[in-house]
Amino acid sequence: MIPPGRNVAARWARFTARRGRWIALGAVLFAAAALLLGSRVAGHLSHGGWTPTGAPSVTAEQRLADTFGTGSEHLVLVVRADGHTAERRVAAHGSALVRALRHDHRVAHVASPWAPDERRLRATDGAAYAILVRFHGSDSQVHAAGADVLRRTTGRHGPLTVTATGESAVVAETERLSDRDLRTAELIAAPVTFAVLLLAFRSLPAALLPVAVGALSVAGTMAGLRLLTSLLPVSLLALNITTALGFGLAVDYSLLIVARYREQRATGRSPGQALATTVGTAGRTVAVSALTVCLALAALLFFPLPLLRSLALASIMVTVLAAATTLILIPAALVALGDHLDRWDPLRAVRRRRAGPATTAHLWRRLAHCVLRRPLTTALPVLLALAALAAPLLGARFGIHDDRMLPPTSATARASALLRHHFDVAERRPAALLLPGYQVRTRPGPVADYARRASDLPGVRRVDAATGSYRHGRPVPPPPHIRPAAFATAHSTRLSVVADGDPLSPDGARLAERLRALPAPAPVQVAGLNARMADTTEAIVSRLPAVLATITATVFLVLLLLTRSLLLPLKALLLNALTLAATLGTVVHLFQEGHAPWLTGDIAVTHITDLTVLCLMFSIAFGLSMDYEIFLMARIVEEHRRTGDTRTATAVGIEHTARVFTAAALIVAVVMGALAASGLLALKTIGTGLAVAVLLDATLVRAVLVPAFIRLAGRANWWLPRVTARRGRCRSAGRP
Numbered sequence: 001m002i003p004p005g006r007n008v009a010a011r012w013a014r015f016t017a018r019r020g021r022w023i024a025l026g027a028v029l030f031a032a033a034a035l036l037l038g039s040r041v042a043g044h045l046s047h048g049g050w051t052p053t054g055a056p057s058v059t060a061e062q063r064l065a066d067t068f069g070t071g072s073e074h075l076v077l078v079v080r081a082d083g084h085t086a087e088r089r090v091a092a093h094g095s096a097l098v099r100a101l102r103h104d105h106r107v108a109h110v111a112s113p114w115a116p117d118e119r120r121l122r123a124t125d126g127a128a129y130a131i132l133v134r135f136h137g138s139d140s141q142v143h144a145a146g147a148d149v150l151r152r153t154t155g156r157h158g159p160l161t162v163t164a165t166g167e168s169a170v171v172a173e174t175e176r177l178s179d180r181d182l183r184t185a186e187l188i189a190a191p192v193t194f195a196v197l198l199l200a201f202r203s204l205p206a207a208l209l210p211v212a213v214g215a216l217s218v219a220g221t222m223a224g225l226r227l228l229t230s231l232l233p234v235s236l237l238a239l240n241i242t243t244a245l246g247f248g249l250a251v252d253y254s255l256l257i258v259a260r261y262r263e264q265r266a267t268g269r270s271p272g273q274a275l276a277t278t279v280g281t282a283g284r285t286v287a288v289s290a291l292t293v294c295l296a297l298a299a300l301l302f303f304p305l306p307l308l309r310s311l312a313l314a315s316i317m318v319t320v321l322a323a324a325t326t327l328i329l330i331p332a333a334l335v336a337l338g339d340h341l342d343r344w345d346p347l348r349a350v351r352r353r354r355a356g357p358a359t360t361a362h363l364w365r366r367l368a369h370c371v372l373r374r375p376l377t378t379a380l381p382v383l384l385a386l387a388a389l390a391a392p393l394l395g396a397r398f399g400i401h402d403d404r405m406l407p408p409t410s411a412t413a414r415a416s417a418l419l420r421h422h423f424d425v426a427e428r429r430p431a432a433l434l435l436p437g438y439q440v441r442t443r444p445g446p447v448a449d450y451a452r453r454a455s456d457l458p459g460v461r462r463v464d465a466a467t468g469s470y471r472h473g474r475p476v477p478p479p480p481h482i483r484p485a486a487f488a489t490a491h492s493t494r495l496s497v498v499a500d501g502d503p504l505s506p507d508g509a510r511l512a513e514r515l516r517a518l519p520a521p522a523p524v525q526v527a528g529l530n531a532r533m534a535d536t537t538e539a540i541v542s543r544l545p546a547v548l549a550t551i552t553a554t555v556f557l558v559l560l561l562l563t564r565s566l567l568l569p570l571k572a573l574l575l576n577a578l579t580l581a582a583t584l585g586t587v588v589h590l591f592q593e594g595h596a597p598w599l600t601g602d603i604a605v606t607h608i609t610d611l612t613v614l615c616l617m618f619s620i621a622f623g624l625s626m627d628y629e630i631f632l633m634a635r636i637v638e639e640h641r642r643t644g645d646t647r648t649a650t651a652v653g654i655e656h657t658a659r660v661f662t663a664a665a666l667i668v669a670v671v672m673g674a675l676a677a678s679g680l681l682a683l684k685t686i687g688t689g690l691a692v693a694v695l696l697d698a699t700l701v702r703a704v705l706v707p708a709f710i711r712l713a714g715r716a717n718w719w720l721p722r723v724t725a726r727r728g729r730c731r732s733a734g735r736p
Contacts, residue, residue, distance in 0.1 A: 012283070013276045016331035023332040031219050038222025042179055045225070046139065046233040047171040049307035050400055050532075050612050052539040057512075057531035064434055064527050067492050069109070072429060072529075073132040075146050076166040077153060078415045079113075080128045085159040093158045094129060101133060101153070106145040109134040117480035123422040130423055135168075139233075147172050154411075163415040170403045173412040174236060177679045182240050185674035189244070190215075192670045193251060200663040201258065204344040205337055209330060210254035217250035217325050218243050221318045228314060235307045238314040240683050244675045245620065246318035248668040249293070249627075253286045253326035255667070256631060259660045261334050262342070271338060275331055283327055285634040288562055290323035292630060293623035295554040299547045300619050304539050307612055315620065365655040368707050372647050375708035382700045383578075389696075390581035392589040399608035400504040400533060407679035408602055426461060426498050427479075431528035433495040433515060438522040440466045440493040446521030451495055454518055459511045464496040493522075503529035505608050509537050540611055551619075555626060562630065563637050565718050571709050572633070575701050576625045583621055583693040584614065591685050600688065603681055613682050620686075621693040624668060625701075628661040628694070632702055636710070646717060650707050658703060665698030 016023060051058055065071045077097075081090045091114045098112040111132035113121035121130045133149065135142045146168025154162050190211065197207035221242050228234050260282035264274035297319065300312035334341065371378045406413040419425065433454065440447045448467040455463040456473035463470045466488040469478040478484065487494050497515065501507045512534035515526050552573060559569035587609065589595050594605030636653035643649055668690070675687030710717055 010276045010280070012327075013272070013279045013331060016328065017272070017275065017335040020332040020336045023328060024336070027216060027329055031216055034216075034219040034223035038219065038224075038226045041222050041226040041229070042175065042236075042239060044229040044234075045175075045236040045239060047143065047174060047236050049233060049235055049310065050305060050536055052304040052535050053306060054304075055532070055535035055539070056525060057527055057535045060432070060434055060525035060527035060531065063436065063525065064432055064494065067434075067436075067489060068486070068494055070432075070494075071134060073109075073111070073134050073166055074142050075133040075135075075149060075164060075168045076415075076419060076428075077131040077133065078128055078163045078165060078418055079131065080161050080163075082159045082161075089159060090129075093160050094131075097153065097157060097160075097162070098131060101131070101149070104145075104149070106135050106137070106141070107133060107149075108136045120424055120427040120479070120481055123418075124424070125422060128418060128422060130419060130428075132428070133166075143168055143171050163411055163418075165403055165412050165415040165419055169412045169415070170406065171236075173406055173410055174680060177406070177410070178236055178240055178683075181675075181678040181680065181683060182243065184677060185240070185244065185671070186218075188674040188677065189247065189671045193247075193667050196663060196667055196670065197251070197255070198346065200255070200659065201262075203342050204346060205341050206258055206262070209258055209333055210251040213254045213322075213325050213329055214247040214250040216329070217246040217318065217322045220321045220325065221246040221314075224317045224321065225314055228310070228317065232310060232313075233306055234310040234314060237307075237680075237682060238311050240675060240678065241311065241616070241620075241686060242314045242318045244671045244687070245315055246322050248624075248671040249290075249319055249322040250325060251667050251671075252627065252664040253289070253323055254330050255664050256282050256286060256660055257326060257330045258334070258341075263656065265342075271335060275334060278334075279327075279331060281634070281638065283331075285630055286323055286326055288558060288634070289627045289630045290319050292555055292558050292626045293319045295558065296551055296619050296623035296626065299551045300615065302543045302547045302550065303615065304543075305536065305612060308615055311616055312619070319623075362655075364658040364703070365651055367703060368651040368654040368658075371704055371707040372650060372711045375711040378704055379708035382704045386578050386582040386696070386700065389583075389589075390578070390585040392593070393581060393585040396584075396588045396592065397506055397608050398537065398611040398614070399502070399506060399508070399606070400536065400612065401606065401608070401610045401681055402502075402504055404604035404606050405610075405681040406604075408604055410679070413604070426500055429503065429529060430464075431497040431499060431503070431512065431515065431526060431530045433497060433520070434525040434527060435493040435495075435520065435522045436525065437491060438493045439491065440488045443521070447493060447495075450518070450520055454495065454497060454515065457511065457514050457518070459499050459501055459507060460497055461500050462498045464498070466493060497528075499530065502606075502608075504533050506537075509534040536611065540615060551622065559630075559633070563633055564720055566720055567713055567716055568633060571706075571713075572626065572629045575705055575709070576622060576629070576697075578705075579625050579693060579697045579701055580618060580621055582696055583689050584618070586692050587614075587617070587685060587689045590688065591681070600684065601677075603684065610682060610685065613685050617686050617689045621690055624690065624694050625697045628665060628698055628702055629706075631661045631664070632657050632706060640718070646710060646714065650710050654703065654707060661702060662698045665694040668694045 061071060079094055095112065095114050098110055101107050101110045111121060112118065113129040113131065121132070135145045150164050150169060150172055154164050194207060194211050197210055201207045225234060225238060225242065257278060261274055261278040264277050265271070294316045297312050297315045300308045303309065403413065403416040444467050447465055451463045451465040451467060451470045452473050454460060455470035464478060464482050464487065466484050468484060469476050469482060499511055508530040512526055512530040556569045556573065559572055560566065563569065590600050591603065592607055592609045632653060635657045636649050639652045640646060640649035672687045672691040676684050676691060678684050678687065
């Protein structure tokens with residue numbers, strides 16, 4: 001029986017003990033409703049969202065489409081003919097395909113390689129052709145039309161083989177791979193997680209509890225995402241990321257609760273007493289940890305990118321769900337299981353031939369004492385290793401991944417590679433300069449001068465305008481597909497800027513900034529991928545100081561209240577920054593530079609690091625690192641208040657929590673490692689980065705650097721200004 005008490009922990013423990021059956025029934029009903037609601041969530045998720053809401057480039061593209069009826073294509077059909085097929089026969093079948101597309105009411109424009117003067121849509125070796133398709137409507141209507149056209153047009157058409165790339169094809173392929181990878185991750189993560197828990201707990205019921213809570217959290221995550229899609233567009237990546245995060249956090253929190261309960265029972269306490277103490281200590285730690293993770297993720301809301309905001313809201317939702325599920329279900333299950341919690345160990349026979357269960361805890365304690373005796377000797381090699389891992393971050397080049405985020409073996413990726421290597425891609429996606437309200441027919445001179453100066457900018461191959469074409473500041477004959485009359489209306493003028501290089505790279509963003517800074521004869525708007533990249537970079541960089549300040553301040557306050565110390569929160573932030581730098585440096589080394597392909601698998605090396613992926617990974621990794629920091633520091637603070645001795649408190653804290661947070665980190669690494677097995681470069685990057693972050697944090701940082709720091713700081717660890725300390729003591733004593 002749970003002893004009477006007025007504190008929240010005792011009341012909650014009594015409530016879950018008395019309502020165990022109702023809680024179990026509620027969990028079953030919740031799981032059924034969540035699975036029903038979330039079963040088709042993938043069809044409601046969106047693609048893109050990496051451009052800031054209301055960005056100048058988006059406004060320019062919309063005005064360009066409204067005024068001139070031009071814009072980027074949504075679909076590119078890559079057509080190849082069988083060997084030795086006559087050109088006339090290829091043109092006949094290809095033109096029939098183009099006519100069918102033009103008769104589709106959803107199609108706004110089709111550019112045919114068999115039209116006169118469209119040499120740009122033919123491969124340089126003459127072996128392939130590109131058909132450009134643009135659709136009417138919103139993003140959802142465009143992608144629905146693109147998916148339908150893909151089904152009808154790709155494949156064999158007489159002597160032609162048609163494959164597809166472009167935005168709509170990439171979206172469709174991303175959806176397919178995301179769904180496949182989610183199933184693969186679940187098949188990998190669940191059994192491996194269960195095996196780790198079985199080794200850690202030595203009991204089948206104890207190992208099953210975290211897995212059950214994790215599965216319930218995943219079901220709730222899918223239902224929550226479905227509800228969130230009715231309020232705002234949610235990125236397609238959210239399903240894989242939040243499912244992995246929710247499962248990992250739920251297992252972590254459950255692991256902490258069950259381990260502390262078993263520890264209390266091992267001291268001879270009754271189930272009621274053990275549960276009340278567990279909820280008051282480990283339960284409080286879970287609540288503080290979830291709050292810290294949510295605060296780290298909430299900082300992403302500062303960025304005006306729909307992609308990051310939707311992922312932040314989805315991740316916050318799943319973190320709250322994981323903590324709530326743990327604090328509701330686990331106490332009720334512990335009471336219901338009673339003495340059966342420690343029975344049915346499938347590995348008992350193996351364990352009898354090995355050392356006892358206390359050996360692991362003693363090893364951690366000996367390691368802690370070793371670090372406490374020689375803090376500098378043990379900490380310096382770790383610091384040097386983390387600095388070496390962080391070094392590649394200095395060479396990071398930030399951009400946005402395009403179709404090369406797909407695995408190279410994908411049919412869409414192969415079509416993209418063919419287009420990139422055998423067509424003049426720069427001609428297909430120029431930047432656009434829009435001069436609204438400018439009448440070039442009455443004032444052609446300023447436009448000609450503006451076009452000449454724009455063509456002389458670094459990275460610009462050619463500028464086309466109503467006054468002609470220009471290269472390196474001089475007029476040149478326009479290409480066959482360029483018609484100068486199409487660059488002007490009665491009220492507006494546009495220029496087309498054909499640029500070399502990748503528009504979604506730092507060089508592409510710099511070119512957009514140069515075009516915006518170039519003096520123009522009228523107010524100018526810049527459209528195109530270069531401008532989108534510049535807007536995204538500016539939105540992230542300009543808000544980065546506010547994001548970092550918010551994360552630092554809020555997490556510092558939470559840790560201040562937890563530890564009643566000024567130095568320990570600063571230590572936590574410093575070590576977390578070191579872990580994150582090492583993690584991001586590892587990601588740059590593996591994915592930007594393409595090292596260790598045996599680890600990363602077959603990926604397209606673009607020599608850029610996706611800026612949006614990096615922001616998301618930073619926030620999640622920061623939250624997970626703080627997760628383990630709170631696991632450890634909560635126990636060290638508890639032991640210090642009990643004994644008053646810093647060295648003893650540190651050693652005992654590591655002894656009792658190291659096995660918990662290393663097992664938790666291993667489970668999260670397994671879950672994220674399953675995500676790293678994805679064929680999508682963004683998911684692979686996030687999964688690998690987060691696995692590296694938690695493993696570094698739970699081993700080198702928590703087991704070595706934390707005790708070394710505490711030993712060197714000595715009594716300063718517990719320093720707090722007198723007024724704040726007095727208020728804290730008054731609150732803990734219940735006085736106003």
